[in-house]
Amino acid sequence: MKENPTRSLPGIPVLLVLLLALVAAAVMLFNSVAGDSPATAILSVLGGIVAFFLLFGLYMVEPNQSAVLSLFGKYVGTVHDNGLRWNNPFFSKRKVSLRVRNFESGKLKVNELDGSPIEIAAVIVWKVVDSAEAVFNVDDYESFVHIQSEAALRAMATSYPYDQHEENQVSLRSHPVEISERLKEQLDERLTEAGVDVIDARISHLAYAPEIAHAMLQRQQANAVIAARTRIVAGAVGMVEMALAELQKNDVVQLDEERKAAMVSNLLVVLCSDRSTQPIVNTGSLY
Numbered sequence: 001m002k003e004n005p006t007r008s009l010p011g012i013p014v015l016l017v018l019l020l021a022l023v024a025a026a027v028m029l030f031n032s033v034a035g036d037s038p039a040t041a042i043l044s045v046l047g048g049i050v051a052f053f054l055l056f057g058l059y060m061v062e063p064n065q066s067a068v069l070s071l072f073g074k075y076v077g078t079v080h081d082n083g084l085r086w087n088n089p090f091f092s093k094r095k096v097s098l099r100v101r102n103f104e105s106g107k108l109k110v111n112e113l114d115g116s117p118i119e120i121a122a123v124i125v126w127k128v129v130d131s132a133e134a135v136f137n138v139d140d141y142e143s144f145v146h147i148q149s150e151a152a153l154r155a156m157a158t159s160y161p162y163d164q165h166e167e168n169q170v171s172l173r174s175h176p177v178e179i180s181e182r183l184k185e186q187l188d189e190r191l192t193e194a195g196v197d198v199i200d201a202r203i204s205h206l207a208y209a210p211e212i213a214h215a216m217l218q219r220q221q222a223n224a225v226i227a228a229r230t231r232i233v234a235g236a237v238g239m240v241e242m243a244l245a246e247l248q249k250n251d252v253v254q255l256d257e258e259r260k261a262a263m264v265s266n267l268l269v270v271l272c273s274d275r276s277t278q279p280i281v282n283t284g285s286l287y
Helices: 011-034 038-057 131-136 141-157 176-194 210-250 257-272
Strands: 058-061 065-071 074-079 083-086 092-097 101-104 108-111 117-128 196-208
Touching: 011 038, 011 058, 011 083, 038 058, 058 065, 058 092, 065 131, 074 131, 092 131, 108 141, 117 141, 117 176, 131 176, 141 176, 141 196, 176 196
Parallel strands: none
Antiparallel strands: 058 083, 065 074, 065 092, 101 117, 108 117, 117 196
């Protein structure tokens, strides 16, 4: 079902006409009673009843709001004109807000791709773009948006790891932009049939579950130490190679393989140590 825009009459002119009709019916009724004219009295009463019934066709549409009209269960159309409007009094009118809305999901406890329990929440920004679909395709579109948003968030969280373990791997913590785009895509797929457009979806809370938070913190610290040590060793090896190359290039000293090994060992100890080294002056011979 797609939205079908329909026309409506301006409400203020219709209201004035109906009020004048009620006044005219009242005057006719008074004159007919005074003049003893039963036929005129009946006509004035019927005219007043009709004018009063037509007043029920008036309704108000606020800015960024629409009115979905239906006649005995059949969809008639949607009115987007603002202000006081008038349509057939037999039409049922359901107003739908077209304003931008947002909500934050509760903290969901799910297992990420590696199986570790995490807590995750998201902020969803959305609005209704098709009033007819929002009213007739789902029972309660607001509840539908909330439930489907949590379901999409759960499905997305189980598809990615919490931390990045490989290069160019998308994870929940290291790629917030990609994760937000993926969440928005899943929400669009789920909410399109309800006439809802998702404007933005972003992770607002992400953390390991309390029962494993301490263990995961230790693992993160260990990974950080290993990564730092790897870079330090790589840099130290490069500096040792450069030192040997410069010594050989400038012919500063001729080193045999055993002296080179000793020099490499000393340089690596100095460069890779996490504490300040204490120099020892060797006044003797290596041999």
